[in-house]
Amino acid sequence: xxxNGLNFFNDKMTLFASAKHGGSGSSGGGQNTTTVQKSDPWxxxxxxLTDTFSQAQNLDQNYTPSYYSGNTTMLDGSxxxxxxxxxxxxxxxxxxxxxxLAQNNPLVNxxxxxxxxxxxxxxxxxxxxxxxxxxxNAANTIMPQMDGxxxxxxxxxxxxxxxxxxxxxxxxxxxxxxxxxxxxxxxxLKAGLxxxxxxxxxxxxxxxxxxxxxxxxxxxxxxxxxxxxxxNYNQQLPxxxxxxxxxxxNNGSYGSSSMGTQTQGMYKNPWLSxxxxxxAGASAGNAIDSSGYGAGIGGVLGAVSSW
Numbered sequence: 001x002x003x004n005g006l007n008f009f010n011d012k013m014t015l016f017a018s019a020k021h022g023g024s025g026s027s028g029g030g031q032n033t034t035t036v037q038k039s040d041p042w043x044x045x046x047x048x049l050t051d052t053f054s055q056a057q058n059l060d061q062n063y064t065p066s067y068y069s070g071n072t073t074m075l076d077g078s079x080x081x082x083x084x085x086x087x088x089x090x091x092x093x094x095x096x097x098x099x100x101l102a103q104n105n106p107l108v109n110x111x112x113x114x115x116x117x118x119x120x121x122x123x124x125x126x127x128x129x130x131x132x133x134x135x136x137n138a139a140n141t142i143m144p145q146m147d148g149x150x151x152x153x154x155x156x157x158x159x160x161x162x163x164x165x166x167x168x169x170x171x172x173x174x175x176x177x178x179x180x181x182x183x184x185x186x187x188x189l190k191a192g193l194x195x196x197x198x199x200x201x202x203x204x205x206x207x208x209x210x211x212x213x214x215x216x217x218x219x220x221x222x223x224x225x226x227x228x229x230x231x232n233y234n235q236q237l238p239x240x241x242x243x244x245x246x247x248x249x250n251n252g253s254y255g256s257s258s259m260g261t262q263t264q265g266m267y268k269n270p271w272l273s274x275x276x277x278x279x280a281g282a283s284a285g286n287a288i289d290s291s292g293y294g295a296g297i298g299g300v301l302g303a304v305s306s307w
Contacts, residue, residue: 041250048249055242065235072224075216083228085220091213098206107202111195118188138176142168 041049072080080086087095 045249048245052242052246052249055245059238059242063238065232068228068231070227070231072220072227074220074223080220080224083224085217085224088213088216088220090209090216094206094209094213097209098203101202101206105199105202107195107198111192114188115192118185 040046068083069081072085074080074085074088076089078086
């Protein structure tokens with residue numbers, strides 16, 4: 001081996017020792033890889049998203065829905081302002097009539113008065129104004145009959161004839177008065193019994209009036225409600241249009257992004273590395289010394305340095 005070969009060998013051994021004592025001694029290395037995944041909205045979609053948010057901000061800052069305060073033409077041609085329809089004229093009439101009837105019903109008043117008079121014996125002391133005329137007619141019928149009867153027996157003008165005639169007239173008059181009184185009492189009692197039905201009929205008539213008025217009131221309120229619904233629709237229309245616009249342009253997804261770091265190992269086969277190093281060392285040894293010693297020493301150094 002030449003001097004140059006020995007110097008090369010010494011240098012290789014020195015480098016080998018330095019690598020063994022100062023290196024990590026590992027047979028492999030590592031590499032950090034950063035991966036970024038992005039799912040931003042489609043570029044064609046992004047202007048519409050920006051426009052959606054801009055419109056939403058403008059509505060929030062510059063638009064306030066208002067309460068309905070318009071006019072509505074009623075069934076009778078009158079005009080109503082606001083959201084509640086006024087009562088119809090029919091309903092107002094019902095309310096006035098019902099109030100008056102409840103406070104002062106003539107039929108109820110007369111019935112109560114008649115019942116009070118009957119209970120207090122008023123009709124016992126006050127005769128029927130037509131009773132006297134009826135008694136006179138009866139007397140005109142009875143007296144000729146009595147006179148004829150006694151005259152045929154030759155006793156006309158006698159005391160018995162006079163007494164009998166008077167008794168017959170009294171009996172007829174009493175019977176007529178009694179019948180008249182009973183008829184009057186019965187009629188008053190019947191009227192009293194019929195009074196509640198008559199009063200009920202009055203209220204039924206008023207109820208029919210209330211039904212008609214209620215129908216008119218419902219119709220008038222429906223007219224107002226239709227105008228209010230239309231007003232509210234127009235008030236909410238900007239929001240509805242924006243919601244539809246946003247649903248079409250972004251479908252509720254605005255994209256996202258993520259970032260991560262991944263370490264990938266670099267494996268190194270020591271046997272393949274040693275073989276490669278030996279071949280490289282042998283080539284270097286031949287360059288230094290063409291004898292077999294130079295190639296052998298170079299191969300050893302190359303194999304050792306690859307570990």
